[in-house]
Amino acid sequence: MTRISLYLISILTLFFTACQKETQVEKANREKILLVGNGGDPKSLDLHLVTGVIESKVIGSLFEGLVGDHPQSDTEMPSAAAVSWEHNADYTEWVFQLRQGAKWSDGELVTAHDFVFAYNRMLHPELAAPYVEMLYFIKNAEAYNKGEIIDFAKVGVKAEGDYTLRIQLKEPVPYLPGVTRHYTWFPVPKHIVLQHGEISDRFTEWTDVGNIVGNGAFVLQSWKMNDHVAVKKNPHYWDVEHVKLNGVRFFPTENTYTETRAFLAGQLHMTYQLPPDLVPKMEKEYPQFLRKDPYVGSRFVRVNVTRPALNDPRVRMALSLSLDRKSLCDTVLQGFAPADTLSPDLGAYQPESVVAYDLEKARALLAEAGYPNGKGFPRYSILIGSGGTRSTSEAIQAMWKKNLNILFDIHAMDYGSYISAQQKLDFDVTLAGWIGDYLDPTTFLLMWTEGNGNNNTGWHSDDFEKLLDDAAHSADPAERLKLFVQAEKLLMEEQPIIPFAWQAKTYLLQPQVKNWQPLLLDNHPWSAVELNSEKGAP
Amino acid sequence: MIGKLINRLLQGIVVLFVLYTLTFFLIRALPYGPFQTEKAIPAHVIEKLKTQLGLDQPLHVQYIRPLKNILLEGNLGVSTRLEGRPVNEIMAQAFPVSIHLGIMSMILAILIGLPAGVISAYKKNSMVDYLLMATAMIGLCLPSFVIGPILAEYLGRSKQMFPVMGWDVRQVSTWGLPVFTLSLGYAAYLARLTRSGVLDVLSQDFVRTARAKGVSTVKILVKHCLRGGLIPSAAYIGPAFAGIISGSLVIEAVFQVPGLGRHFIKAIETNDANVIFGIVLLYGALVTLGNIASDFLIAWLNPRSRAQS
């Protein structure tokens, strides 16, 4: 008997020695390290090779652009690498005065040459940067990238001395400062990149731990893949006295339920997202952690307008008008706002509302198009990826069945095939979304032109493209916005995409995290975040 | 003995070769390529990428080149998903984690299962026996992906005794839950195997003789039965090793353990060919080695074959 109890006791002892003594949040509060759920592991920290939001969060801690992010406002343009900027009369040329004495994290000075080098590298045809189109505003950038021009000197970026950067654009861009806040416009350390390879070498080690050098508030400390990325305060940062955190750790939380569990277990200060079905519970039991911030993203049904029946704008409008967007937002899209057009309000840009919930009109249009009460309508399916859109698709499917008597199947594919099918126009309708890169309507409207890689509907309109073109050439900001409003209205009247919701970021945030306000672009500068040491774990 | 070993190793090489070929064709048959991202990549950029990765070469070149790189330079190429990170580096970071998880689970499984089996056999048909075997049965039938989330929820979130994600070799609490969950199924199986193995030996004549001579039970158990009784368990080690690899895929997903399993699943979802090759071949090598080790372990334990060699 004693042997058996001995055996049991040893097992229990093993168990208790393995337990943890304090939660990780408690420890991190003491050490002033922010624990961030980041939704996934970055693919790379080379800002020229990535396209995702996940990467942008980490890169944003290591590098800084001409213009910075303001912790309280989306529209304020605080100085960062540049201290001042001015434009010419028609917004086709901007000159940025750089901060003198700003250093890279290895002590070298940040100069205009680093910016020119960065844009050269990003646009270099051999590098094959996936997000290169963000730089196409620059004069001759596209031509250089496609190999039509060989000499980079012809591209519209010039360093005038060490601290002046002159940028010439191919058309008026009044909102350029906002654009430079995106990581594709950040500088890279020319001396470091060239140490590890040629300007156009794709796979070099310049971003490895120990090699990478940035001009941001933090430096890379370690990167354990699939575990976490750790950054610590950069002593060479020009504003280091105002940086309150000692470091940040980014955790690749792909499973949102595990992430929520981790947050409630005291392992994270903030989560990347929150599963919609957990929102009611959070509202009831943990309202102090719940955040629902409006976000610059739109969710829509993408329609393949080359398919029979779907090629009729009346059918598409009927499908659109039969969606009860408010109900969707109350149930499966907790926190999102019902959309009445594609773009959410973007600062000064206020598009007209076009779509609503109007069953009578929907049914009339459907009948007019030749499918009264859904009779004779082809059997189509809604394509979704492997993410969390299933409930939304099922809800939409139920609405179309109930309201129009049209049954769509739901077809789920893994992510890769889902993207591929859309690009090949091998689908009927699909649930999709778009997150804007900056606060200007171009980020939501430019992609609906013919041949654009993000269009994937088979729709295009010469009138629409003319309006976009006119707006692009307009030097009057107010007039420009008006033209975009018209363009969007035209797009919405055709409904090649059926918008149903504007995204909100629902996530959990520990109350000890200070200086964190809702921002439409969700670009919270890490340098401004503060941690209070009160014990606040759940 | 040595001859047999060499024979098995050569066979292992054939296995790896077949595996490589099979994987090569399966990867090419995947319905999506390695360049799918949310924001579409411009067509001319994709063309450039394909050339750089050698994806526009004829079939036999694409087949031979990675093989040459692996055999001659030990270079597994670069990952397309992780934008050029060398596969060797990825695996060097993730492999120790998976092995640590696997070995710790195995050890824990042995520590829990073996004594349980021996005690059960010794106290055959008693309450203890039934309890232990019933627990074992339940442990077998409650899969790790049921137990894992439950433990994570109650011990992790609710009682905050263990973290629910992450892995730090220096902090035992981070690997407590994953290792424990993974070990349960194997502990249960080992318990049952050991019990029947020991029972088999206990029922033999030489044991009765020893008992008649007055040798203490413990001594009988340890000195005489253990070797024979462990044979079925030893036979299980090989397949168990292979099983731990597949079991760890689930554990890694549930507890966010940064091991090979996570990389594998992501590589498959993004058609990251070099990573897939690296992991598949590594797993193949592990399974083969596990089987060989298992066979030799049995041979060593088996008193009859020992008499021969």
Next chain:
Amino acid sequence: MSLVIQKGTSLRADAMQRLKKNHAAVLGMYLLLLIVLAAVILPFTPLLADPNAQDLLVKNTQPNQQYWFGTDHLGRDIFSRVFYGGRISIAVAVLTTLVAVSIGVIYGAVAGYASNKVDALMMRCVDILYGMPFLVVVILLGKVLENMTAAWAADLVDLFTADTDSDDKINAVRTAIEPLVTMVPLFLAIGALSWLTISRIVRAQVQSIKKLEYIEAARSLGLSHFTILFRHILPNCIGPIIVYTTLTIPGVMLFEAVLSFLGLGLKPPNSSWGVLIKEGADMMLTNPWLLFFPSLFFSLTLLSLNFLGDGLRDALDPKSSKD
């Protein structure tokens, strides 16, 4: 003195007697029968609600009078989902095992009966396959065939429902066909790699029976190899074949559940127990019954199969080494 005459018993009757004495096995058998019958028959009756019907008004209800197992976040009836899921899990496991057993029996029988050289070659192939990391190959194969089988399933469903317009009938056909067809690559892959153990066992059996005298007699009578193998030898191997079939099914069921849990096997609406458990594990915080009921039935089925298999093995060959 009275003479007690003992009735002679056959091997089979002996086995049945031993089996009946094993209470666990008997319990397992009845439990299994109950679950399987319920899972197979109930979906065909109108007793069960549509497992995919959403009713957002009753979402997240705890188990109560109306919804015995509660509802999920979309208002679907868990009771019906568990049984429909069971039907899928069991069908997949049984079909896969049939594939595995068929291949294994034939391969093992041929290897055991054939000459040493052929046998050595065949077993060498088995050894090579044993070295394959099973799971990873199956996952890769599954991904490759995923879209193709989805298309086949869609075509088949269209074929069967060309004459009807009724949504319900179409739905019924779809829920029956889709999981099976989309699982075809997994059947083949899992089955093709599960047959190894069975082939080894059958081979060992065939080899030992081959030496018996009555086989020699049959040869001298001029019976063909084929007849001897399939009509005389194999029927005597039924014992171990049945045992290992019963023990393979839970392994396959577990395997399918693991794949579905990882998101690589079946996907909604073909919700097998594995898929349901995955959904339940995620929602454990709010709706623990989503995890409890599918896990319960899944585990009970595995348990029963294991008990039954053990019992059969004990009954049919009490001296066989337990591995």
